[in-house]
Amino acid sequence: MTREHYIPFNKEFLLDQQIAAFAEDQKKADDFKKLFDIIEHYYHYEAFNLNRNLKQNYALFDPDLSEKEREGFVGKSDFSIFKETLLKVLDHGNYRRVEQEALDKAFKDSDLIGLKLSIDLNAFKEYELYVRGHHKAKEKITKHIFWKKEIEIEYYDRVMIYLNYNEADYLKKKKVKLGKMPVDPGSIVLKIFKRVPKNDLETIFPNAIPRMSTTDKLLLWIPGVFGGVSLLSAKVIPALINMYDAYQTGEAIDILNSKTSLNQGLIALGILSAYCFRQYNNFVNKKIRYSKMLSDSLYFKNLGNNSGAFYSLLNSSEEEVLKETILAYTFLHESKIPLTAEEIDDQIESWFKTKLNTNLDFDVKDALLKLKNIGLGIETNTKWEVIPLDKALIKIDKLWDEAFDYNQKNFPVSKNHK
Template identity: 80%
Template sequence: MTREHYIPFNKEFLLEQQIATFAGNAQKADDFKKLFEIIEHYYHYESFNLNRNLKQHYALYDPDLSEKEREQFINKSDFPLFKETLLKVLERGNYYRINQKALNDAFNESDLIGLNLSIDFNAFKDFELYARGHHKAKEKIKKYFFWTKEVEIEYYDRVLIYLNYSDADYLREKKVKLGKMPIDPGSIALKIFKRVPKNDLETIFPNAIPKMSLKDKLLLWVPGVFGGLSLLSAKVIPALINMYEAYQTGETIDLLNSKTSLNQGLIALGILGAYCFRQYNNFINKKIRYSKTLSDSLYFKNIGNNSGAFYSLLNSSEEEALKETILAYTFLHESEDSLTAEELDNQIESWFQTKLNTDLDFDVNDALLKLKSIGLGLETNGKWEVIPLNEALIAIDELWDNVFQYNQKADALNN
């Protein structure tokens, strides 16, 4: 996988790492902490507004709401605004879209369940998957009988699946069977999962149905059909014909040879039947493993559904914004000279590599824009610097004070 913008450390840990820079100056360390407490509150307020917009513009498509509740949001929920806001939150949280090639690879391969899944994509007007973070882990998978094999599996840390269901008329036209899923046509389902195998992405689709692979079908039907016909024509049928002809002509039936031939044929057919049953049973066992994987995903790995997913996404975006701001401000503050975006990017990425043994692609442009938007970062001829810590505390306090201006408005009215 390519390097990600996602920073796999929580904000408290990174804040402690940056405060350590001021270990010799207790006042400066305390001021630094106060600065980012106010910034955190400011980003939290931004998240509150984003959450309110998301919930309003999603309500008309929320499958968790009753039809009567959704009707109240007709002409109030705006789908383009909902999608635009959702993508903004995902981008801020350093999620990235899983491209079609990665999806095709996942649908064609399977690391854990070894089972082909059929998904009727006609059920969806649109679907997208977004991921953030990844890691590798050793897993033991069953191969043949009692033999297990240890393989290295690549996981996404978080995956959001966005499913925009088709309208009822289209579903009827395409004869799509939604089964017993409690989902209304035209709804939009959102689900967030943790620790999803890269090559088993299809398991998080709600309408994935297990099917036999070409290999499974060949192993089941080719030996069964050709072996069965061969045994019947070579052993069983000739023995029965001989016995019948002897009975018709009144000749003495050679019971010993006929029974021996017949028994051999039936035993061989029994063995062949047992082989076919074993192959079919292998497929059934894979289905059972898939059902367990699915239940584990729904029970243990699912961390947010529909409007409930907004809280997880917004918390992630808020943390990522704060972490980027913490890092960009500290490195610029401690630099003796102003830095270009590239120089700052290299310094931060190098720090992660040497200090925390982590290779990531720091989103320096986004971090600098955040500093500029809250009045802490200054750019001159492509060089960046930040205002001193004491001035930064005043600037960020004024920013927070101006979030609510009700008193000022009241004073204006009184005057």
């Protein structure tokens, strides 16, 4: 599996793991908790501002708003700012973009349903998928009528799909039908799902339509057409012709043999029809499985839609930022000498490997930049260190207070309520 920046442990667990280093000094452990409590509040405040920015610049493209509501945001919503902010949030949350090659492979392959889906990509100006976290699990799939095979499926823990729909004129020109989808041309759809099979990514597209694969068509039509023509020409039609000719001419025929031949032909045709029905029924069953997978995705796996997706994204973004800050500060604090970025990276990744049996690619550059931005990290000649814990508390408390300077004239904030 590909190593990711995503840290698959919650912030409370990681904080407890780092506090263990101060087990013999209760005051230092308490100060450490206070430091990251204030940092967490500060990052939450930043997330609040990002959410406000996203909602403001997304409103004009939000399909959940009425046309009249969207008109109020003409000149106020800026697509470029929205997209830039969205990508920033995704990056902070350690989401990564699925490349087109991987998407094409997912469109071609299918692990769970074995069904070919048709997606009219002309509906979209842009379509992008972003994923975070992955795992493997054993699943049983039906290969033939009664035979089930256990295979290993790779899942993405989180998937966000971004769909920027084309304008109405373009959709009309390309004869794109949106069907029953309640989406207006020119709008932008965002959806977040959990536990999506890597090779079934196409199932989360809202305009995916089940089609018979080439194999399904061959299994249905070749036996049906060639078998049917062969049986009709060899058994049924000759028997009927003989019986009709005899009726016309009044000649005697071997009724028993003619009926036997006709019955045999009709029985064979019945068997062939049953085979064709079974093949078609297999396709119908796949469609039913697809419909169930779709309903499960919408009901059980969907974590947010459109502007509602921002909360899920920002929550994960805020938590990833905090976890990286906790780790970078602690490892630098415990080091007796300044460290290079590579040395910090190696130490943290090695700790995850040996302590938590987890192989990840820690985003050390981002973590150090965060420490520097909040005034806790210092870089000197490519080597990094952090200010002592007592000074860090004063620094971060001042940073938190200054974040609300603009409020203090009209809405004083007591330190007891921070």
